[in-house]
Amino acid sequence: MKSKTSTPRNPTVAEKLRHLLISQEGVLFVIMLVSVLFLATRTDKFLTVDNLLQQGRFMTEVGLIAIPMTYIIITGGIDLSVGSILGLTAIVLGWTWQELGFPLELAIITGILSGTVAGFVNGLFIVRVGVPPLIMTLATLALYRGLAEGISEARSARGYPEWFFQLGQGEFLGIPTQLWLLIIAVVIFGIILARTRLGRALYAIGNNETGARFSGLTVNRYLLFIYTFSGFMSAVAGYIFVSRVSTTRSDMGTGMELDVIAAVVLGGTSIFGGTGSIPGTIVGVVLIQLLKNGLTLSGVTSDATIVVIGSVLIFAILVNNFIQSRRGG
């Protein structure tokens, strides 16, 4: 019914499988399997349920932000301010609770709200004033981090009550609490991107913004929504971050934007927009986290792992380009 393949007959299972294998997600998945197997032979501490769940805990923040980042990059935009929004949220949370004496529940809501507003401001300027996303979010990267520093005055907030740590350090049904959140978010927003009008609109905008406008899509409203959404998810990630590390500092999430973008790009989303998927992004996030962890466990210093990750990023795009051009030609 909604099949968009050029062949009128239904593809056979073998064809489907082949199609899946040479997609970016497929290639990446194979790379991931190979590296997991390789790392598992190097150390027996790597492929254990405990360790993998622990890694799930660590990658949740990047994973949550990578979802809206995928949306944004699909439309041909970018959001560099996510790390700063994370820091701002954390500071607002800690500051309203400790300095202003808000109840902690209210402080959490205020924090997430301020992060969402930060994303909304990005979207507003990008849509209404027409500032290119890269420049707008470059400016707010400095601005939001600056606000966080200014509000906190380099003080950290700690001493949260026990229940606050449930999200960041607790478990639910034997799986880290925040991982549930990530899984639910991935499923919901993956379906939204792949199966709903909103998702199709994002691809349309990324492929041809003017064309999308002329086809009657409310492009501005979609863009405003995804940048606000990015602010919201960064804020939620900020809350989880604070809950995981038990303290609030203004430099939280510094440089995170690059981790997130690397994961999204690794997952097959073209930086020029128009293509990409949530499953690909998640494979990208998981691959980076497993590589980091596996290499560290097998005795590579944690600094050296970033060399491997950088190389994998370039290599994966290279392989993908090669395969896509073969298929296209």
Added chain:
Amino acid sequence: MSKTKTSLVKRGPAHFIGIALALVIIGAYFLLPFVIQPERGPSTVAVVTESKKTNELNIFKTGVELIPLAGLGVLLLGAWNVIVPGASRAISFLMSVTGLLVVVYYINFFRDYAAGEATFISNMGSAFWIMLVAGILCILQILIPRGISERRYRITKLFGNQESIILFGLLFLIFVVGIANPRFLQERNISDILQGNAYIAVAALGMTMVIVTGNIDISVGSLVGLLAVISGRLVVAGLPAPLAWLAPLIVGAGFGALIGFLVAYLRIPSIVVTLGMLSIIKGILIIWAQGERVRDMPADYFLSQMRPLGIPMPIIIMVALTIVVVLWMRYSATGRAFYALGGNAEAARLSGLSQKRLLMTVFILNGVFIGIASVMYSTQFNIIQATPPPALELSVITASVVGGVSILGGTGTAIGSTMATLLLNFIRSAMIFINVSPFWLKAVQGLLILATVLADLIRRRRQRL
């Protein structure tokens, strides 16, 4: 009287508010000294310099609170004028800035005063001058209309580009902050700012060329860090200083060639390549340097500390390279080709330009400039840090963008990026000199970057109409 006379702005609410504000501010400027010290007469400066014994004075009975309110008024009126047609936009913009300064001053002052750390006179002396400027601007905005006479059109054409805006911003900043705190203008301070940031300006030259072709390089920071350590270790190992200066240029060109190859021939987007290179280079640096700072370099190594003809070396290099790059990009065939490539890659290809070769050239050149920047950075102090300078890539990209390089490629000049580097760092230093809390530095900087970008956008939109 006569309706044909167009030299006055049409009367509107802004007109009367402007007059009222000017009266309040200029009135306060001349009258406050009387209120505080009736026997002193109207010389504010005399009061400022002589009186330190007015601590016991209760300033809140003198109506001082009116001034920050007036400052806020000037700020809002200026902002209003920028949006709504009427007065000259430039004057209105300056009004906003002075208004903001007055407000910032008073907030600082009230805070210190409440903490018992300041007297009115000791802290407010220089603010009086800014108030006077604000008052005069209020009157000017009534007198000078916004409009396009022929002369104005020509002036706009001449000065209406991003480079001139930044130059004026720079001069205005130096002027206002210099009045507020004369120590800002000391030769030592100015020269410190220029010297300390010249390497950023040089790196921004390379970045400008890269962005003009429609690409970007976010691995600058890591590469500067790595090349600096390479240079330092070579000279410590006994290489003559000139060779140790040359090595980073060559290695930088090598990395540039690698990036250029990946971008031009393997067609990976530059942002992805340099994102990967950022990690790779940083990792190499950390593994190789093991966090050990390089020290004990021979005395003849410190290029940045030399002062031929009494002028610090970094300033000479920065100015010379900026001039060379400006001329080269403007007049050489390759320089023009960069603009063509960034403006319309397809058209450039059809007119016979080799995109691949151009991309290789631009990234190799960028590598060389990063090499020069790293030498300037590594010879600055007696120790070379084994970590990349923090967030350098952001400073460099910001400088290029604020300097008028369109991130979409095709426009921008090197002089803009150099002046933008200076402007951003002057702002940073100025904020310290007018007592902005260091914790808020970055926030104010972010706001100013945003303001510059918006100004550029508004200007372009107006020119298109």
